[in-house]
Amino acid sequence: MSVLIVGSTALDSIKTPKAENPRLLGGSASHAAIAASFFGPVKLVGVVGKDFPKRYIQLYQKHGIDLKGLQIQEGKTFHWSGEYELNMNNRRTLLTELGVFEKFTPHLPDVHKNSPFVLLANIAPALQHHVLDQMRRPKFVIADTMDLWLNIALEDLVRLLKRVDAFVLNDSEAHQLTKEDNVFAALRKIHQLGPKYVIIKKGSHGSVLSSPRGFFLCPAYPLHKVLDPTGAGDSFVGGLVGYLAHTKGNVDRNIRRAMIHGSVVASFCCEGFGVTRTTKVSAKDIDRRVRELEALVRF
Amino acid sequence: MSVLIVGSTALDSIKTPKAENPRLLGGSASHAAIAASFFGPVKLVGVVGKDFPKRYIQLYQKHGIDLKGLQIQEGKTFHWSGEYELNMNNRRTLLTELGVFEKFTPHLPDVHKNSPFVLLANIAPALQHHVLDQMRRPKFVIADTMDLWLNIALEDLVRLLKRVDAFVLNDSEAHQLTKEDNVFAALRKIHQLGPKYVIIKKGSHGSVLSSPRGFFLCPAYPLHKVLDPTGAGDSFVGGLVGYLAHTKGNVDRNIRRAMIHGSVVASFCCEGFGVTRTTKVSAKDIDRRVRELEALVRF
Numbered sequence: 210m211s212v213l214i215v216g217s218t219a220l221d222s223i224k225t226p227k228a229e230n231p232r233l234l235g236g237s238a239s240h241a242a243i244a245a246s247f248f249g250p251v252k253l254v255g256v257v258g259k260d261f262p263k264r265y266i267q268l269y270q271k272h273g274i275d276l277k278g279l280q281i282q283e284g285k286t287f288h289w290s291g292e293y294e295l296n297m298n299n300r301r302t303l304l305t306e307l308g309v310f311e312k313f314t315p316h317l318p319d320v321h322k323n324s325p326f327v328l329l330a331n332i333a334p335a336l337q338h339h340v341l342d343q344m345r346r347p348k349f350v351i352a353d354t355m356d357l358w359l360n361i362a363l364e365d366l367v368r369l370l371k372r373v374d375a376f377v378l379n380d381s382e383a384h385q386l387t388k389e390d391n392v393f394a395a396l397r398k399i400h401q402l403g404p405k406y407v408i409i410k411k412g413s414h415g416s417v418l419s420s421p422r423g424f425f426l427c428p429a430y431p432l433h434k435v436l437d438p439t440g441a442g443d444s445f446v447g448g449l450v451g452y453l454a455h456t457k458g459n460v461d462r463n464i465r466r467a468m469i470h471g472s473v474v475a476s477f478c479c480e481g482f483g484v485t486r487t488t489k490v491s492a493k494d495i496d497r498r499v500r501e502l503e504a505l506v507r508f
Numbered sequence: 509m510s511v512l513i514v515g516s517t518a519l520d521s522i523k524t525p526k527a528e529n530p531r532l533l534g535g536s537a538s539h540a541a542i543a544a545s546f547f548g549p550v551k552l553v554g555v556v557g558k559d560f561p562k563r564y565i566q567l568y569q570k571h572g573i574d575l576k577g578l579q580i581q582e583g584k585t586f587h588w589s590g591e592y593e594l595n596m597n598n599r600r601t602l603l604t605e606l607g608v609f610e611k612f613t614p615h616l617p618d619v620h621k622n623s624p625f626v627l628l629a630n631i632a633p634a635l636q637h638h639v640l641d642q643m644r645r646p647k648f649v650i651a652d653t654m655d656l657w658l659n660i661a662l663e664d665l666v667r668l669l670k671r672v673d674a675f676v677l678n679d680s681e682a683h684q685l686t687k688e689d690n691v692f693a694a695l696r697k698i699h700q701l702g703p704k705y706v707i708i709k710k711g712s713h714g715s716v717l718s719s720p721r722g723f724f725l726c727p728a729y730p731l732h733k734v735l736d737p738t739g740a741g742d743s744f745v746g747g748l749v750g751y752l753a754h755t756k757g758n759v760d761r762n763i764r765r766a767m768i769h770g771s772v773v774a775s776f777c778c779e780g781f782g783v784t785r786t787t788k789v790s791a792k793d794i795d796r797r798v799r800e801l802e803a804l805v806r807f
Contacts, residue, residue: 392712393732413691414713417730426727426804431716433692465807503723506805508764 211250212454214242214447215315215340216330218255218279220385222290223437223482224303230437233483234265237353239500240443241485244474245328245451246272247492251319254278254340256313258286268488277318284309284367291439300439306401317343317442326454330443331355334365341372349453349460351375351406353446359385364456367402374460375406377446383409391415393424397408406464418468422461428506430476430498437482441475442488448474466499474499509576509647510549511753513541513746514614514639515629517554517578521589522781523602530792531630532782534588536629536652539739540746542783543773544627545571546791547750551620553577553639555612557580559584564635567787590738599738607649616642625753626775628672629652629742633664640671648752648759650705652745658684666701673759674705676745682708691716692723705763707748708753709741717767721760727805729775736781740774741782743786747773772797 240254252275259281269276285308291300297441315336325348329337337352344350348439352373358366359382370376376399380392390397392409397417399407410416411433449471456463467496473495480486515537520799522529541552551574555631558580568575573586584607590599614635628636636651643649651672657665658681669675673697679691688694691708695718698706708717712731748763748770755762779785 356668375518391732391734393730397732411713415725422688424730424804425807426714426730427807428725428805431692431723433696433724435690435691449642501805506660508726508768508802 210325210352210454211252212245212326212328212450213252213254213278213317213321213324214238214245214328214330214450215254215278215337215450216241216328216332216353216443217310218253218257218261218309219289220261221439222288222304223439224290224292226293229409230482232262233485234268235440235483236287237332237440237443239269240331240440240478240484240487241328241350241447241450242269242274243272243487244444244447244471244478245454246274246471247448247474247490247495248451249455250275251451252278252324254315254321256280256309258283258284258309261286268484272488278321279317280313280316282309286310287419289434290480291363292436300401311339315340325349325351326450327351328446328450329353329369332360334358334369335485337364337369338372349374351377351446351448351450353377353442354382356382356385371403373404375408376404377408377410379412379442380397393419396424406460407410408468410445411508412438415472416468418446418464420461420464423466425468427465428502430473430502432476432479435479436486438479444478445471446469447473469499470495473502509624509753510624511544511576511625511627512616512646513537513544513627513629513749514553514577514607514636515540515613515627515631515652516586517552517560518588518609520587520782521562521587521603522738523589523591525592529781530555531561531587531783533567534739534743534782535586536631536739537782538568539742539777539786540627540629541568541573542571542751542786543770543777544750544753545573545732545745546747546753546773546794547769550575550750551576551623553616553620555579555581557581557583557608557609562583567783570737571787573655577620579612579615581608585609588732602787614639614771624648625749626650627745628652628659628668629701629745631660632722633657633668636668637664637671643732648673648749650676650745650749652676653681653739655681655684657756663772667700669698672703674707675703676707676709676741678741679780680708681738692718695723705759707767711737711740714771715744715767717763718759719763724764724767726764726771727801729772729801730804731775731778732780735785737778740777741784743777744770744774746770768798768801769794772801787804
């Protein structure tokens with residue numbers, strides 16, 4: 210079944226002590242759509258400016274991503290620029306130019322409105338609502354977010370949680386939302402806000418699912434070196450929803466393996482700047498790491 | 509096969525915003541020996557003063573812990589006092605009275621020198637060396653440590669690593685020792701210092717083993733509330749070595765399940781002050797959490 214992914218489409222300029230990586234393909238929807246594309250067809254909804262490089266359009270297309278929902282508007286593409294410190298752990302934002310993204314309103318082409326699987330990747334909760342308002346009874350809706358929306362659009366976000374099946378956030382966001390330091394206590398509180406499935410991401414420590422069938426402790430693939438974690442969370446949730454949409458059986462049965470597949474795609478994302486590594490991955494590479502993870506947790 | 513455990517035996521006074529817990533049984537050897545005792549006989553080597561409460565001697569005995577190696581000396585038992593902040597995450601030391609521990613030299617009773625399994629729980633590396641000097645070809649030696657020894661006795665510690673089969677430390681200590689932020693890169697460097705098995709503990713994020721058979725990602729048991737993490741690391745390594753010593757098959761084959769059992773005993777430790785929860789646990793309770801962990805990582 211097809212997946213609809215709505216989120217940001219951007220250009221990321223990432224500086225490190227050793228290199229400059231200007232105008233990489235970035236944004237939550239880009240990372241998520243490429244991650245999901247390994248498992249089947251994806252429809253992307255986003256906005257870019259006239260300056261958006263043609264090679265990135267071709268890259269989306271190479272991954273079989275349907276671009277009927279990608280608006281190309283007069284003006285500049287959302288551009289984010291950041292710099293890593295020497296140890297690659299801390300990143301600071303140098304520049305944020307919203308460009309055409311500032312007034313983005315996601316309009317769904319009619320054929321998109323029946324998509325059974327919907328990923329509301331990280332964008333303003335009001336836009337996530339607007340997407341759901343246009344949908345015709347999707348089978349499974351999963352939403353991601355970021356600390357910014359907890360700060361400036363908490364009410365919209367809390368209302369959104371009553372409309373989604375699954376909600377993904379990282380541990381510091383979970384703490385911010387619930388005031389709970391403990392991940393499992395936080396999961397319980399977030400369930401009470403609506404979602405049947407709640408996933409808390411813990412970076413290199415993996416992620417935790419809370420679902421009607423209980424908890425699942427999902428490992429992160431062991432990486433000896435992380436080059437650029439930008440987009441890893443988007444790749445995780447993209448891979449997750451892509452796997453879910455294209456695997457037989459119900460969500461409850463498949464969501465654990467879906468997280469594992471998301472985790473593996475996220476691991477590739479961390480090994481290159483932007484999507485440079487992810488876009489070179491094959492289905493075989495993903496399968497190999499999934500089997501490795503199976504062996505890594507067996508006891 | 510029997511396990512010899514050498515480390516500190518202490519009284520811990522732990523203050524929280526809600527309660528005072530004076531003179532609890534504490535120390536690395538106490539926690540580790542009680543944890544190991546769930547799997548079979550344990551011999552403890554340590555030192556206490558004449559003020560050491562008789563009820564703690566009885567508690568050791570109730571757990572079948574052989575006390576021939578416990579020295580009872582004129583003077584006071586090592587006493588540590590600490591205070592937790594409101595969120596229970598930060599602990600600060602109020603007082604450290606070394607007492608008889610200051611001049612502790614572990615003397616092994618002759619019958620202890622043949623112990624096949626040895627845990628050098630957290631004490632000064634010089635004392636850990638002194639124990640090994642007295643042993644007759646143990647089958648398996650595992651050592652724990654703490655940041656203090658990395659600061660003031662690094663040379664002794666590095667020499668020790670060439671004499672042990674397994675080494676356990678937490679992630680911040682691994683970073684301090686190797687200057688690597690990445691756990692897997694740190695594991696590789698620590699192997700080069702000698703040990704065949706290296707385990708890095710990550711608190712509520714579980715632990716990672718690096719061994720000749722590769723990595724193992726060991727989960728922590730999900731706790732909704734941590735009352736007192738003091739001794740959790742000691743309980744982990746104690747449970748680990750206890751399981752190893754009393755399970756048929758070689759170390760390479762059993763070490764993963766040994767870590768799981770250690771992880772489970774550590775989870776109980778966190779649910780009470782000192783050893784108050786751990787000492788109320790049954791073998792059945794441990795088995796139940798081991799089975800739960802199996803289900804929690806299955807995908």
